[in-house]
Amino acid sequence: MRSYSWRGLLATSLGLFAAGTNAQTGAISDLGSLLAGQKNLTTFYALIQKYPEILLQLPSYQGVTVLAPNNDAFNKIPYSSLNDAFKNNDKDTITNVLEYHILQGTRLAKSLVPGTPTFIPTLLTSPEWSNVTGGQRVENVKQAGDVVVFVSGQGSRSTLTQADLAFTGGVVQVIDSLLIPPSNLKTTTTAFNLTSFQGALYAANRLPLDSTTQNATFFAPWNEAFQALGPAISSMTSDQIAQVMDYHLVPQVIYSTNLTNGTQYLTAQGENLTVRHSGNNVFINSAQLLQADILIANGVIHVIDNVLNPQSPSAQPNPTIASQAPVFASASSVNNLPFTSDIPCTTSCPVTSHTGTSSVGAKTQTSTSVSTSKSKGLGAAVARETGYHAAGLMVALGGAVMLL
Numbered sequence: 001m002r003s004y005s006w007r008g009l010l011a012t013s014l015g016l017f018a019a020g021t022n023a024q025t026g027a028i029s030d031l032g033s034l035l036a037g038q039k040n041l042t043t044f045y046a047l048i049q050k051y052p053e054i055l056l057q058l059p060s061y062q063g064v065t066v067l068a069p070n071n072d073a074f075n076k077i078p079y080s081s082l083n084d085a086f087k088n089n090d091k092d093t094i095t096n097v098l099e100y101h102i103l104q105g106t107r108l109a110k111s112l113v114p115g116t117p118t119f120i121p122t123l124l125t126s127p128e129w130s131n132v133t134g135g136q137r138v139e140n141v142k143q144a145g146d147v148v149v150f151v152s153g154q155g156s157r158s159t160l161t162q163a164d165l166a167f168t169g170g171v172v173q174v175i176d177s178l179l180i181p182p183s184n185l186k187t188t189t190t191a192f193n194l195t196s197f198q199g200a201l202y203a204a205n206r207l208p209l210d211s212t213t214q215n216a217t218f219f220a221p222w223n224e225a226f227q228a229l230g231p232a233i234s235s236m237t238s239d240q241i242a243q244v245m246d247y248h249l250v251p252q253v254i255y256s257t258n259l260t261n262g263t264q265y266l267t268a269q270g271e272n273l274t275v276r277h278s279g280n281n282v283f284i285n286s287a288q289l290l291q292a293d294i295l296i297a298n299g300v301i302h303v304i305d306n307v308l309n310p311q312s313p314s315a316q317p318n319p320t321i322a323s324q325a326p327v328f329a330s331a332s333s334v335n336n337l338p339f340t341s342d343i344p345c346t347t348s349c350p351v352t353s354h355t356g357t358s359s360v361g362a363k364t365q366t367s368t369s370v371s372t373s374k375s376k377g378l379g380a381a382v383a384r385e386t387g388y389h390a391a392g393l394m395v396a397l398g399g400a401v402m403l404l
């Protein structure tokens, strides 16, 4: 359902590009006038003028919040890189990236509660970009010192620099770096070094399928958790591994704010997981939550410190010890990373002479390896050198579509 009044309102706002502001009268500007009057938003304004499709696609809402990256945000990348990336991709890509910068509803910075994150739906709804029902989310949190941060894909953080600029259809919040549309499960687990988890999903034949399931929450054990089990998990049959991995997937999107003490969630495997709080620590069964709310294209990842066992759904943590014991009886720790060899080769692969036997298969394989090797190259290489934040920005501007 689309609202023609909204289309009209915003198209008119930008179509007229009335340079005059309402400074004298004090009345609220339309969006076009507001952006035109902001010296720090000239790049964003130019982008919006170049791709007005974004505003023509606005559905009906009570109001919207435009997260407008300031000129510094664009300047973090040489303009030529941005230009090339946008030139190589189609209008559709830029429209989707911009849609991720528009939040549903009028969200005032001053109404945020310090410390409590919110997960705000955006206008990014195309299944090519998001399989989160109701629109991909941006995490918004007010930190100590009233610093307001928007967290997007790959853990990228954008800080609010100018708050609550009202226009006739909502509010503009100025941010210091671009939001990154969340990448898929494979790309994100690679970027966050969840190597064995990713490999185990392949060993269980759950990747690539798990990356396109709608509305998913993954509890992803870090590498150390798989190393602590060793052959107790790596020598299982594929079906047994699938049982274990399905126990790490809840088929609905559960952000950290819903991981409340005593809550149970039904997994894809069929057994429940239980959330427990002890002091400031959160546990999933007996596994401690290490990092919450890593947004992905089809939901969210929470990193935990132990592999969950569907045979032991009532496992409880011992909060007095720092590191919980494995819940697999025959655990025997190893130095190597289990399941790495199950990850399909995407870079520097041996050339096979066996090509063209199945056009469908070949096509699928080609497109998979192209997209993953690009994103891996960008994400992993830059992450090693400069950290995730820089990697995220590069990815957003240089390979947003490639990541998916």
Ligand SMILES: *[C@@H]1O[C@H](CO)[C@@H](O)[C@H](O)[C@H]1NC(C)=O
Pocket (backbone or CB within 6 Å): 040, 072, 161, 162
């Ligand atoms: C514009 O950006 C500069 C530097 O980033 C900053 O010092 C200034 O306060 C900004 N202007 C407004 C109106 O916020």
Ligand SMILES: *[C@@H]1O[C@H](CO)[C@@H](O)[C@H](O)[C@H]1NC(C)=O
Pocket (backbone or CB within 6 Å): 127, 128, 129, 130, 131, 184, 211, 212, 213, 297, 298, 404
């Ligand atoms: C969403 O799911 C569909 C199939 O259900 C898939 O084709 C598409 O690639 C998925 N989107 C993303 C961003 O992973």
Ligand SMILES: *[C@@H]1O[C@H](CO)[C@@H](O)[C@H](O)[C@H]1NC(C)=O
Pocket (backbone or CB within 6 Å): 133, 134, 214, 215, 251, 252, 253
């Ligand atoms: C995704 O979650 C929404 C609730 O947010 C639900 O209405 C919808 O049916 C779910 N879709 C699937 C495929 O599970």
Ligand SMILES: *[C@@H]1O[C@H](CO)[C@@H](O)[C@H](O)[C@H]1NC(C)=O
Pocket (backbone or CB within 6 Å): 193, 223, 224, 337
């Ligand atoms: C990834 O995890 C492995 C195993 O825990 C560790 O040895 C390695 O240093 C990690 N790499 C990065 C980049 O954090």
Ligand SMILES: *[C@@H]1O[C@H](CO)[C@@H](O)[C@H](O)[C@H]1NC(C)=O
Pocket (backbone or CB within 6 Å): 252, 253, 254, 257, 258
């Ligand atoms: C998450 O918590 C909110 C607020 O308590 C509640 O309305 C919502 O139903 C919860 N969602 C899930 C999936 O549990």
Ligand SMILES: *[C@@H]1O[C@H](CO)[C@@H](O)[C@H](O)[C@H]1NC(C)=O
Pocket (backbone or CB within 6 Å): 264, 265, 266, 270, 271, 272
């Ligand atoms: C899972 O938990 C829910 C809510 O606590 C409960 O109703 C349900 O019976 C449980 N299912 C299983 C398989 O334990």
Ligand SMILES: *[C@@H]1O[C@H](CO)[C@@H](O)[C@H](O)[C@H]1NC(C)=O
Pocket (backbone or CB within 6 Å): 261, 262, 276, 277, 278, 279
């Ligand atoms: C969580 O719930 C349990 C059982 O009701 C309770 O004993 C424990 O104190 C709660 N934890 C916190 C941090 O409130």
